[in-house]
Amino acid sequence: MKSMLHAAKKIWNRPCIAIDLGTANTRVFCSENGQIREKPSFIRHADENGVKAASDDYLSYLNSKLFLTPLRGGVIVDIKNAVKLLRPLLKETRKGLRHPISLASAPTDTSDRERELLARAVLDAGASYVAILPEVWSAAIGAGMDVDSPHAQVLIDIGEGVTDLAIIRDGRLIHASAVRTACGDLQKAVRSAIVSRHKVCIYPAEAERLTHAISSFNQGRTINPRWITVQGNDVFNGYETTIKINEEDIIRAMEPIINKIITMIEISLKKLSKPIYGEISKSGICLSGGGAFISGIDRLIALKTNLHVRTAPDAIHSVIKGHIETLNLLQGHKNWWQDIVWPRLSS
Numbered sequence: 054m055k056s057m058l059h060a061a062k063k064i065w066n067r068p069c070i071a072i073d074l075g076t077a078n079t080r081v082f083c084s085e086n087g088q089i090r091e092k093p094s095f096i097r098h099a100d101e102n103g104v105k106a107a108s109d110d111y112l113s114y115l116n117s118k119l120f121l122t123p124l125r126g127g128v129i130v131d132i133k134n135a136v137k138l139l140r141p142l143l144k145e146t147r148k149g150l151r152h153p154i155s156l157a158s159a160p161t162d163t164s165d166r167e168r169e170l171l172a173r174a175v176l177d178a179g180a181s182y183v184a185i186l187p188e189v190w191s192a193a194i195g196a197g198m199d200v201d202s203p204h205a206q207v208l209i210d211i212g213e214g215v216t217d218l219a220i221i222r223d224g225r226l227i228h229a230s231a232v233r234t235a236c237g238d239l240q241k242a243v244r245s246a247i248v249s250r251h252k253v254c255i256y257p258a259e260a261e262r263l264t265h266a267i268s269s270f271n272q273g274r275t276i277n278p279r280w281i282t283v284q285g286n287d288v289f290n291g292y293e294t295t296i297k298i299n300e301e302d303i304i305r306a307m308e309p310i311i312n313k314i315i316t317m318i319e320i321s322l323k324k325l326s327k328p329i330y331g332e333i334s335k336s337g338i339c340l341s342g343g344g345a346f347i348s349g350i351d352r353l354i355a356l357k358t359n360l361h362v363r364t365a366p367d368a369i370h371s372v373i374k375g376h377i378e379t380l381n382l383l384q385g386h387k388n389w390w391q392d393i394v395w396p397r398l399s400s
């Protein structure tokens with residue numbers, strides 16, 4: 054009888070899933086199988102038209118032109134393709150008629166309309182309910198921070214499209230700021246600097262590789278800067294070509310974007326009261342998101358803020374890990390998703 058009840062409960066209980074819908078990467082966790090599925094946040098035109106795309110990596114530049122990216126700056130800008138991105142991931146979590154209950158997240162500066170769009174996309178992709186948390190809140194939990202601590206702590210998530218900062222204290226977000234610029238803009242800045250200087254249009258994947266390859270952002274000018282080889286197309290004749298780029302030119306191209314991020318951090322910290330600032334001086338700053346891996350960014354932020362800066366363990370998965378922890382905590386509670394409300398944030 055007991056096992057029958059258990060089986061019936063399993064049939065009727067809806068699976069719970071967690072979604073980190075990022076500008077560059079989408080991660081979906083399913084409570085039933087305990088697995089995280091991850092894929093880049095793009096749709097190919099070919100997928101869109103139902104035609105098989107050339108599967109070989111023939112001209113990544115050309116391929117990049119065939120990609121549709123449904124998110125920009127951490128928010129959905131193309132709902133139709135956001136649904137197409139999510140639907141296969143959610144389908145894998147569905148068993149029979151049970152549509153999953155979903156926990157998703159958004160940057161702290163999102164408008165009601167932007168969060169409604171996110172909820173709509175998740176529902177249209179196959180979820181039965183969706184609750185939305187601030188991304189940085191989950192990132193803090195996933196980074197191992199004690200969000201209930203009575204001492205204020207700072208988490209900064211640097212992603213592909215948005216940099217989000219949160220001050221957390223006593224189980225609440227007491228302050229948040231965001232700027233819709235992050236790693237994607239660093240890569241764009243590097244590409245345009247190379248076009249104007251070398252008249253070569255490098256492939257997006259190459260620009261990404263260059264931003265990963267710099268030895269450090271915060272070491273000043275080097276005596277013998279490295280030269281890095283990249284591939285692209287000559288803008289005049291279109292031929293594929295290989296050029297060598299000076300590492301310092303890459304760093305210089307990235308600087309205006311990094312400065313925007315640093316300015317947002319400095320302005321946010323200046324707004325804090327003395328007692329809160331005092332608490333932060335002890336707890337320091339924790340970095341998450343792919344941008345936490347930009348070489349030297351931790352030292353640069355430490356230098357500019359005079360605070361201790363550390364990188365979260367597995368920084369790129371902090372948000373989804375925080376979602377999973379939240380799901381584990383809430384799942385036993387009846388209709389838990391109805392209790393999640395977007396916090397009133399001061400910025």
Ligand SMILES: Nc1ncnc2c1ncn2[C@@H]1O[C@H](COP(=O)(O)OP(=O)(O)OP(=O)(O)O)[C@@H](O)[C@H]1O
Pocket residue numbers: 074075076077078079126127128211212213214215216235236237261264265266341342343344346347348369
């Ligand atoms: N070692 C590295 N150096 C520099 N950048 C890196 C490194 N590793 C990852 N990144 C960058 O991190 C970005 C992806 O980060 P992440 O997955 O956190 O973004 P996202 O969650 O999709 O975006 P967002 O949260 O802004 O919507 C990519 O642009 C990637 O190139």
Ligand SMILES: [Mg+2]
Pocket residue numbers: 075076188212213342372
């Ligand atoms: Mg993210």
